Amino acid sequence: MEKGKTLNPKPLTQNLEKMELLELFFKSIFIENMVFATFLGMCSYLAVSKKVSTAVGLGAAVIFVLLITVPLNWLLDQYILQPGALKWLGAEYADYDLSFLSFILFIATIATMVQLVEIIVEKFSPSLYNSLGIFLPLIAVNCAILGGSLFMQSREIPTLTAATVYGLGSGIGWFLAIIAIAAIREKIRYSNVPAPLRGLGITFIITGLMAIGFMSFGGMLTGGKDGGSKQETISKVAIEKIKEEVESIKK
Amino acid sequence: MALLNKKDAALITDPLFDNNPITIQVLGICSALAITAQLEASIVMTVSVLFVLGIGNVVISLMRNIIPSKIRIIVQLVVVAALVIIVDLVLKAFAYELSKTLSVFVGLIITNCIIMGRFEAFALANGPWRSFLDGIGNALGYGVILIIVGFFRELLGTGDLLGLGQKLLGHPLLGNPIPGELSGAYAFGYENNGFMLLAPMALIVLGIVIWVQRSRNTDLIESH
Numbered sequence: 011m012e013k014g015k016t017l018n019p020k021p022l023t024q025n026l027e028k029m030e031l032l033e034l035f036f037k038s039i040f041i042e043n044m045v046f047a048t049f050l051g052m053c054s055y056l057a058v059s060k061k062v063s064t065a066v067g068l069g070a071a072v073i074f075v076l077l078i079t080v081p082l083n084w085l086l087d088q089y090i091l092q093p094g095a096l097k098w099l100g101a102e103y104a105d106y107d108l109s110f111l112s113f114i115l116f117i118a119t120i121a122t123m124v125q126l127v128e129i130i131v132e133k134f135s136p137s138l139y140n141s142l143g144i145f146l147p148l149i150a151v152n153c154a155i156l157g158g159s160l161f162m163q164s165r166e167i168p169t170l171t172a173a174t175v176y177g178l179g180s181g182i183g184w185f186l187a188i189i190a191i192a193a194i195r196e197k198i199r200y201s202n203v204p205a206p207l208r209g210l211g212i213t214f215i216i217t218g219l220m221a222i223g224f225m226s227f228g229g230m231l232t233g234g235k236d237g238g239s240k241q242e243t244i245s246k247v248a249i250e251k252i253k254e255e256v257e258s259i260k261k
Numbered sequence: 262m263a264l265l266n267k268k269d270a271a272l273i274t275d276p277l278f279d280n281n282p283i284t285i286q287v288l289g290i291c292s293a294l295a296i297t298a299q300l301e302a303s304i305v306m307t308v309s310v311l312f313v314l315g316i317g318n319v320v321i322s323l324m325r326n327i328i329p330s331k332i333r334i335i336v337q338l339v340v341v342a343a344l345v346i347i348v349d350l351v352l353k354a355f356a357y358e359l360s361k362t363l364s365v366f367v368g369l370i371i372t373n374c375i376i377m378g379r380f381e382a383f384a385l386a387n388g389p390w391r392s393f394l395d396g397i398g399n400a401l402g403y404g405v406i407l408i409i410v411g412f413f414r415e416l417l418g419t420g421d422l423l424g425l426g427q428k429l430l431g432h433p434l435l436g437n438p439i440p441g442e443l444s445g446a447y448a449f450g451y452e453n454n455g456f457m458l459l460a461p462m463a464l465i466v467l468g469i470v471i472w473v474q475r476s477r478n479t480d481l482i483e484s485h
Contacts, residue, residue: 209483218464
């Protein structure tokens with residue numbers, strides 16, 4: 011994170027255009043889908059996707075926890091962790107940079123929030139607890155949750171609203187992914203998969219094919235103008251490298 | 262081996278193949294997929310996990326009798342988070358470019374299920390020395406898969422391999438001895454497959470690794 015750029019925590023009510031929020035929402039669901047683009051939360055995605063009903067439970071719990079922890083960690087990041095974020099305590103704290111503590115604070119927040127949510131849900135809504143409850147402890151160590159907060163930090167999401175939208179969108183993206191794979195796995199039981207591929211192997215390959223499908227959402231927000239831009243930058247970098255080497259050999 | 266008796270040696274060799282954390286125990290998949298577009302990143306990730314899991318297992322094993330079982334998850338998370346902060350700071354100090362490539366995935370070692378899994382399953386019930394060996398073994402098993410996937414993705418995707426690829430395949434544009442012409446395999450019409458660098462191929466390559474492994478050792482086949 012660049013110093014100086016983040017010296018002033020931005021006001022919470024900074025007006026982001028609604029269009030931008032909507033864009034962030036769709037981007038976090040489809041284009042930067044947690045499972046298909048960044049592989050977050052793969053462990054529980056593979057372990058709990060044998061039946062649609064359990065997958066729905068875990069997916070809902072992930073949406074719920076991401077929706078709570080991402081904005082919360084955004085506040086922590088903005089007012090405690092960033093370089094200069096402690097300014098509100100007084101001018102003598104303005105130089106402090108606690109960003110090295112972010113891993114430990116984020117994971118502590120997540121673990122406590124998960125415990126808290128579990129207790130509250132158990133008290134007020136036993137029926138919800140029965141469907142979500144068993145998955146909540148699993149979630150504290152789900153990398154999708156910590157990943158959500160870390161991406162929120164590294165992408166410098168500007169406002170609290172945007173952080174909430176990002177948390178919600180990422181959660182929904184994960185939910186979609188796990189439901190889709192669970193539905194496919196329920197059907198694939200009746201197919202004749204080669205024996206060594208059964209179970210884990212075929213699940214990986216199907217997820218790969220689904221990820222290819224999700225890549226086609228890449229042009230959704232740009233009208234396809236910069237679809238394949240990643241590819242271009244890669245080849246550009248390669249060409250630059252080659253040119254440099256040609257130069258050095260000529261010398 | 263004089264240092265290790267047979268039982269201890271099995272702690273290291275088992276997770277390498279027949280009880281591999283990624284392909285058999287299905288732990289720690291996230292990072293295995295995300296950072297394998299480059300072999301160098303895979304190797305650094307392996308070393309980081311080796312450090313965190315080796316030391317973390319010893320620490321948890323030493324504390325196993327004083328951790329109240331109700332809050333053990335939080336204690337474990339704090340131990341891992343502290344170790345990961347060390348790794349992150351070291352990477353930022355000595356390999357800044359690489360730490361940019363790995364981005365959030367260094368932080369995500371905290372929630373890497375291999376680590377929590379080994380703490381729960383092994384370190385809480387065994388002494389420090391055996392826990393250390395178990396940690397090393399599992400981290401190496403994780404690393405083997407990372408390096409295999411990273412090897413194929415980097416080689417086929419960019420034609421490069423830790424800067425050695427041009428000796429293997431020749432050069433796409435730079436010809437030897439005439440600059441500007443294709444050389445090596447490229448002269449015969451070989452082309453890099455940029456698709457290997459994109460996310461989906463990580464999954465498919467890992468699927469193929471699992472396929473090969475289970476074809477060789479049919480005991481590992483799942484019923485469904």
